[in-house]
Amino acid sequence: MKTRIIIIVFIVFAVMHQDIWNWNDGHLVFGFIPVGLAYHAGYSLVAVVFWSLIVKFAWPTDLEKWAEGSDSD
Amino acid sequence: MTSILAQAASKPPAVATSSLVVLAFYLCLLLALALFSSRLFRGTAKDYFVASHSIGPFMLLMSVFGTTMTAFALVGSTGKTFQMGVGTYGLMASSSGLIHAACFFLIGIKVWSIAKRQGYVTQIQFFRARYESNGLGYILFPILVLLVVPYLLIGVIGSYRVIGPLTANKFPEVFAAYGGSIPSWLTGIIICGVVLTYIFAGGSRAAAWANTFQTLVFMVMGVVAFYLISEKLGGLAAASEQINPGHLVRTPSELTITGKAGTFIRELGVSPITFLTYMFIPLSVGMFPHLFQHWLTAKSAKSFRLTVIAHPLCIAIVWVPCVLIGLWATGVFAPNPSPAWSPAAKGVLGGLPDSSVGAVLSVTLKFLISNPIIVGLVTAGILAAIMSSLDSQFLCLGTMFTNDVVLHKVGHDHFSEKQTILIARGFVVGIVLVTYTLSLILEKQQNVFDLAIWAFSGFAALTSLVIAALYWKGSTKAGAYACVISVAATWLYFFIKSGGHEYTVGGVMPVAICFFVGLIAMISVSLFTKKPSEETIRKFFH
Numbered sequence: 050m051k052t053r054i055i056i057i058v059f060i061v062f063a064v065m066h067q068d069i070w071n072w073n074d075g076h077l078v079f080g081f082i083p084v085g086l087a088y089h090a091g092y093s094l095v096a097v098v099f100w101s102l103i104v105k106f107a108w109p110t111d112l113e114k115w116a117e118g119s120d121s122d
Numbered sequence: 123m124t125s126i127l128a129q130a131a132s133k134p135p136a137v138a139t140s141s142l143v144v145l146a147f148y149l150c151l152l153l154a155l156a157l158f159s160s161r162l163f164r165g166t167a168k169d170y171f172v173a174s175h176s177i178g179p180f181m182l183l184m185s186v187f188g189t190t191m192t193a194f195a196l197v198g199s200t201g202k203t204f205q206m207g208v209g210t211y212g213l214m215a216s217s218s219g220l221i222h223a224a225c226f227f228l229i230g231i232k233v234w235s236i237a238k239r240q241g242y243v244t245q246i247q248f249f250r251a252r253y254e255s256n257g258l259g260y261i262l263f264p265i266l267v268l269l270v271v272p273y274l275l276i277g278v279i280g281s282y283r284v285i286g287p288l289t290a291n292k293f294p295e296v297f298a299a300y301g302g303s304i305p306s307w308l309t310g311i312i313i314c315g316v317v318l319t320y321i322f323a324g325g326s327r328a329a330a331w332a333n334t335f336q337t338l339v340f341m342v343m344g345v346v347a348f349y350l351i352s353e354k355l356g357g358l359a360a361a362s363e364q365i366n367p368g369h370l371v372r373t374p375s376e377l378t379i380t381g382k383a384g385t386f387i388r389e390l391g392v393s394p395i396t397f398l399t400y401m402f403i404p405l406s407v408g409m410f411p412h413l414f415q416h417w418l419t420a421k422s423a424k425s426f427r428l429t430v431i432a433h434p435l436c437i438a439i440v441w442v443p444c445v446l447i448g449l450w451a452t453g454v455f456a457p458n459p460s461p462a463w464s465p466a467a468k469g470v471l472g473g474l475p476d477s478s479v480g481a482v483l484s485v486t487l488k489f490l491i492s493n494p495i496i497v498g499l500v501t502a503g504i505l506a507a508i509m510s511s512l513d514s515q516f517l518c519l520g521t522m523f524t525n526d527v528v529l530h531k532v533g534h535d536h537f538s539e540k541q542t543i544l545i546a547r548g549f550v551v552g553i554v555l556v557t558y559t560l561s562l563i564l565e566k567q568q569n570v571f572d573l574a575i576w577a578f579s580g581f582a583a584l585t586s587l588v589i590a591a592l593y594w595k596g597s598t599k600a601g602a603y604a605c606v607i608s609v610a611a612t613w614l615y616f617f618i619k620s621g622g623h624e625y626t627v628g629g630v631m632p633v634a635i636c637f638f639v640g641l642i643a644m645i646s647v648s649l650f651t652k653k654p655s656e657e658t659i660r661k662f663f664h
Contacts, residue, residue: 075370089215
């Protein structure tokens with residue numbers, strides 16, 4: 050279930066990256082940053098939140114334990 | 123506003139001896155730090171190659187981020203934005219924030235776990251064991267080396283694009299034949315010499331320390347340059363008001379340019395299909411051999427947490443200012459400037475051919491910033507970004523040659539620890555000489571950004587190999603061969619067809635085609651060939 054949610058959110062992220070609605074929009078957000086840049090800068094910040102949640106809720110703890118062992122384990 | 127720009131652009135070059143003193147001081151400081159870190163060097167091959175798996179979260183973030191951001195990030199992003207517009211950030215930076223972090227999470231941690239458990243120090247050792255094939259290593263080795271070399275070249279050529287314009291007319295007597303600027307051959311010797319010195323001193327550990335320091339320097343200096351340039355242009359709003367309108371949108375258009383290089387047409391914007399398929403490029407971090415080596419330096423899997431979370435933020439901190447500077451430069455050095463502007467402003471960059479847009483950042487700095495100390499510091503920041511990638515690439519090539527070719531052939535007990543390190547260093551010197559020679563030959567011909575895209579495309583297309591190795595027990599040795607050979611063949615085909623320049627197939631980036639060719643080859647061949655042994659499956663899947 051958790052994996053499915055992560056995959057769906059990831060696909061939504063990939064789609065949102067295309068932002069075709071900004072393609073021909075040249076206005077300046079806050080008077081200095083082009084909207085095409087402001088959107089993607091915001092996208093980077095949302096990616097930080099996304100990966101924070103992944104690290105918090107989907108961290109591979111079992112893999113960590115396995116790495117510390119050896120083949121004889 | 124026009125008067126501010128005209129005044130700024132008509133100023134004499136700001137660089138002074140003090141800029142060079144700052145640069146020299148920075149390089150000395152870097153060497154001192156690396157020599158300090160070499161005192162922590164344990165003298166073993168494992169410490170030289172992977173720092174004995176001792177690097178914590180912060181240094182891992184800085185070294186991984188510093189390694190992925192090269193001339194490509196600072197010099198290339200500003201130049202590419204000046205060339206094609208605002209879409210540059212979305213093309214590479216925001217998609218990288220998402221996909222790089224995904225690669226660290228899905229590939230990096232798993233590779234670290236397996237390598238830690240099995241004692242691998244190179245990517246090829248990993249693939250040889252996973253697919254039970256020595257031959258696969260011998261095929262992968264030249265492919266990986268050939269793909270790293272263009273990546274090295276963009277760093278070295280990037281340094282020429284920075285130092286050359288910055289020191290123009292500064293040494294009219296000593297370097298009269300080079301327009302009074304420090305010649306590329308000397309810049310190359312200094313940059314390669316400094317990097318070689320500190321990786322010789324302490325291997326992976328010295329590279330991690332140097333990368334941490336250099337990453338902090340280039341992040342801070344990027345923000346400083348952004349602030350000072352915006353101030354010089356009358357503030358953020360005033361600076362952005364004069365951006366060429368065609369650069370503010372992603373809709374493709376053409377701009378006729380008349381400048382020093384003659385009259386030509388520059389294509390602005392990007393098509394939606396190119397924008398979409400560009401998203402495959404950041405997959406390259408999944409197969410960078412130098413990044414693989416950095417992953418293995420991690421103390422524990424937990425060390426990756428900060429890297430996964432903060433990587434998109436670090437990208438934004440570096441790229442947003444650089445893209446804005448590139449946009450502002452379109453107004454400062456307009457292709458068809460207003461007659462009211464001073465002659466010095468006209469055609470300085472407007473007529474710059476696409477092969478030279480890498481000089482945009484340093485020329486903008488030179489024309490707008492009058493304080494030579496600041497110019498020196500910001501230039502040090504750019505060189506820091508370049509060197510923080512070069513060191514890891516040099517180091518990883520030496521590591522691969524020693525472990526995957528020499529020791530693999532004669533056995534790990536054949537040489538002492540000291541001799542093993544000596545072999546690695548010898549190969550690095552050979553690669554540096556090849557890179558240095560090629561950089562001087564290609565300097566005038568290649569756009570830094572285009573070269574990088576081809577190197578990244580090759581690595582990105584090979585990512586299907588590592589994904590299958592980690593997540594599909596049924597992927598086979600024959601499937602791995604099919605994947606590598608088909609990717610190499612399709613990549614070579616497109617590279618030759620493009621002449622090494624920007625190229626698409628009906629708008630589709632070649633990397634997307636190469637990736638799917640590799641993936642289909644891997645799946646279709648693996649389905650019908652002999653599966654790996656149970657023992658191998660136990661080693662690689664928990």
